Amino acid sequence: MFPNANLYPANHKTVFVLDHTPYFGISSEQHIEFDFIKSRAPGFLQVPPISKSLWTCSVEASIEYCRIVWDLFPTGKLIRFIASDAVAHILNTWVTTQQNLNHIMNGMSLIGVPPPPRTVNTPEFTIIHGLRTAIDALSEITELQVEKMANSSANGSTKFINRCRVVCITSARDDDSMKRLEEIFHNVLQQHNKTAINDTCIHIDHCHLVIINTFPISIESHVNNHPPKVWSPILTTEVHSVKCTLISLKLSTLILQHYNLASTTVTGIPMKEEQNASSSANYDVEIYHASVAHTAMLKGNAADVAGIRTIKEGLEYETVTLKWCTPRSCSASEMQNCTSMHRITPVDVNSRPSLCLINFLLNGRSVMLEMARKSGGKITSHLLAAHGGEIFIHTLCTARSVLEDPPSISEGCGGRVTDYRITDFGDLMKQNRLFPLKNQYQNEPPTSKMVERLTRHTKYWPLTISSTLIFNLKGFIDPLWTAITKDKLNDEEVRQCKQVVYKLFSLESKHEILPIPNAGQRIKGQKREDQYKIMWKELETLLKSNQHTENHTSVYICLKDCHKYRAEDKLSDKVELDQALRELDQLEPDHQRASVIRATTDSPMSPPPLASIVSPISRSTRGSGSIYSQKSLFDIFANQESKVKPRSDFYGRDPDSLKVKLYPNMKLDNERVVKGEAMVIE
Amino acid sequence: MPTVILLDVSLSMLRPLKLADNSEITRKQLAVHGIHMFLDHLSVHSKLEFISLVTFSSIYEEKCSFTRDYNVIKSELKSIDDYDKTCIEIAFNGINQIVLNEWGNNTACQVILVTDGSSGIGPGSLKDSLSTINQRGAANPFPVPFAFPTKLHVVCIAPPNDISLIKSKPLYQKLIDISGYEGSINIPDGQLNEQSVQTIFQKLADEMYASFKGSLKCGHLESSIYLTPAPIPYTKVTDFEVNTSTVSNVIEVCGFISVGDIGSPMAVSRHLILPAGSPKDKLNNSGEMSVDYESDNSDDDKAPSFCVLFHGALKVENMAALVSVADNWFGFIYSWADSKKKSNLMLTLLVPGSDSVPWLGDLNNLHSLDGVPCDSVLNFPLKSSEKRSYSQNSVVWIRQAGLQSDIQKILRHAKKLPEKTQQFYKELNRLRKAAIQLGFMDLLTGLAFIFEQECTQLPGSAHPDCALQLTHAADALRKPPNIKHVIVPMQTNYTGSNQ
Structure with missing residues (x-):
């Protein structure tokens, strides 16, 4: 069973074969009117009649076909041009760089008008040359086909199918000669498929040949239309016989079928009149787009649908009429619920109403389209908006939503918490705002790098204000806070980070209260010492979890070192205190007590007894290598003991020295005291 | 996702079944019992789901439109009449209508077909419908695949060894296959009784609304x-x-x-x-770390x-x-x-x-x-690499008005020579280039003629440069066309003073 009818569409490869034989040089016999010259003063000579040739008619119609296709499908829909006279002229290849109007138009100017009728020695002029070359072109593999073929053979899955289409604009004498043309095409196609297939040349699985027979307006054609006819499994043909002025109209009907497009007429566009700028009239603009944009709507209420589908005068296809709805101010800046989105192109690209609508959209405004309902009332069904210079039609969801009346986020888990760090997260979002990169990436996609980056930025990120202290001290923690999450730290940044640590230490040693602006009650109510404890602990966690490079680690080590020093300092005080207290029990109180008291008062930095400082932080961090790791009193004591240097003996007692000056520093001491006092006064 | 419960109310659903305790119960009663179970399950686990109840025989009827109030459906189930025969195709056509009207073609839905394993007889039976599936025109397309993404679940209120069920099973499977989404056929395990029907619905609810x-x-x-x-x-x-x-x-x-x-x-x-x-x-x-004092987060x-x-x-x-x-x-x-x-x-x-x-x-x-x-780094929105035709001043002369307005524009500039010299030549070259590309040579000579006529009609007050430039342009247009050649303004004594 074939997996999907939409797979391997014929519209991937289209070849236009244009008749460039002398016959196409004749006039279409439709004269261009120059009203604006006729009304001139007498003495003005009539302009000799100007009319397009058959060639001009067929070129402009086929170019218009391309314009529509490439506006709507910038990639993947390829079109080639072949002009046929005595030989086939190939105007472009399947290569992407040659798939644009400029390339083809330039090719057209090189070919020029059809040659003059045959003289004795010229070879035969015929469309067959072009059709033969078209078959060669169809079997040439395209870039996309190469890629997809490689994919499908890698998967070992489905068979690759090469379907394509030929649109041939020519002129035949009668039905018989047309039939002969089809037969020749079929034979050449069969023959071609028998020839060797190689890397650049593939089998043609199916070809759709569309022949447009054309002639000047004054002539009656003997060629009849025939609807699609299956010649064989590899060929389907159809013939359309039209006056040369109507080729475009025919092609615009066919293009809708070929590319599965639909037409929408935007009605009621208010526009100032050209002549009279003060009044405005309502205009209609017809656009083409993928038919999927209508699917949802056309499956809806049958009566409503019947009301909006019409066939315009002189056209062969249906258009859906939707009403321009004066745009709301910010419709584009919201996330609309769009179920589909497709490029559009105006049918009449340089008419005033089209230009007016296009410019309105390209200038960044958007238009809602409304569908009138039989029952009265209307539904906003589509949105027209430009993005990056391209205009899109967005199909809005008009049906009921299953997300009706959902619970609010504040009703769920965590909904009652009111002190989320929303501003801080907003800053994080802004720091991680995405921008498109100019160059295509080579190895790791930048977006994946962003995931790593976000991970780095959130290594330690408390959710609520009350659960953090350091992030409420922005003035003090900056620039450490922002720097530490970077992937690399330069020496200057390391210095700044260390500075922050030092600054906090000096703050602590000056016994200043941490300036917490809007901390939760619990932290506010705490003692200064406890606040510092929590702050150091949190800072340590932050630095510890952000050791991305050696420089990061050096900041962490800096904190640890400082803290170790500080901690030991305090601990030694504490040991002295404990020792002193113990001694106090044994000794006579009066004399010793004073020094004990002094020791206690001298050391305001002494932490409270260990038991009382165990905060929830340290509960979970015990023994995990933290600066607060617990040691037994004995360990501390032993450690201290080993560090205490034995006091050296008075060198006067040294047997080698004979004389010793007593009080050598007496004078210096006096000076120092004076200075010290001065400092105190300050 | 919205769910349609499609209940078979054909006569065959009234067939009684003898239970173990010798009491009798009809298949319809069993089905209603099962649906009750299903709704009870939802009201606990998936309160936000929309459910609708549709009954069918040779016609269909939307008993209850999509609702989150399951009690409405339960009360509706109490008063369900009995009709003629099973016509699944008609019912599915109805579902397409109902769902499209309510949810459009994008919302994924589920359909639970509750039936007794007999898929109808003669015209309108499932067998008949499926056998003609390839002969449908646009007027009466087969309703499956549905017009919206749908999983089809068939619940058979029939003993596993029921003969008509055995015949119908492959037909149901075919329906599910055509639907294009994973569905299921649910048959009671062992005996057909309240318990086994209950199990089916329970299991179905669990699977369908797996969050x-x-x-x-x-x-x-x-x-x-x-x-x-x-x-x-x-x-x-x-x-x-x-x-x-x-x-x-x-x-x-x-x-x-x-x-x-x-x-x-x-x-x-x-x-x-x-x-x-x-x-x-x-x-x-x-x-490792939490400064949150409130460790109690029950x-x-x-x-x-x-x-x-x-x-x-x-x-x-x-x-x-x-x-x-x-x-x-x-x-x-x-x-x-x-x-x-x-x-x-x-x-x-x-x-x-x-x-x-x-x-x-x-x-x-x-x-x-x-x-x-x-x-x-670039900015959003990214510009497309190529300009679309509507933003690059394309030349399209298929309708005469397009050509006429292009010529008029040139003539308007011509009248304001020499102030508009640049614009005049810019438009002229644009038109000339397009004419050469389209092989529209008549236009070039025609335009040359118009320029020459304009010269003869110039009022006495016209700037002398005007006639010179028009004649120059007309001459250039009559030369053999070469696209690489661009017509440049004639250097006159007047040009300098005006620029």
């Missing part, structure tokens, strides 16, 4: 979440490939974009993100959830988060409000692939400003 539980990650911040409705696998059909993608259960934030920049891209589906309370909801490294409302913070910040900044939902599949998370008051976290799934939004470029090729060289 999507996953986690939302932004670096180390993480929250367990539910997505409602649960996302279904998406099949993307392009010209050369058919690929089905499934949402992974880790939704990972890649970065942020302001909502205005996103535009309104096509969404495959939209899902509410509901935080699911769990211990994981806390900081990832909270095991009350989920009071334990902070990353989702809520995330929502708050997205709302305040009017930004959306680009998230990766599977390999090479992206979505956006943003704050969405159904009403003014109730605001939610919403996930919009884009079409799978990194190129689903043209104006955002390759979604894999986005990065924040720092960490990349300044000159390698």
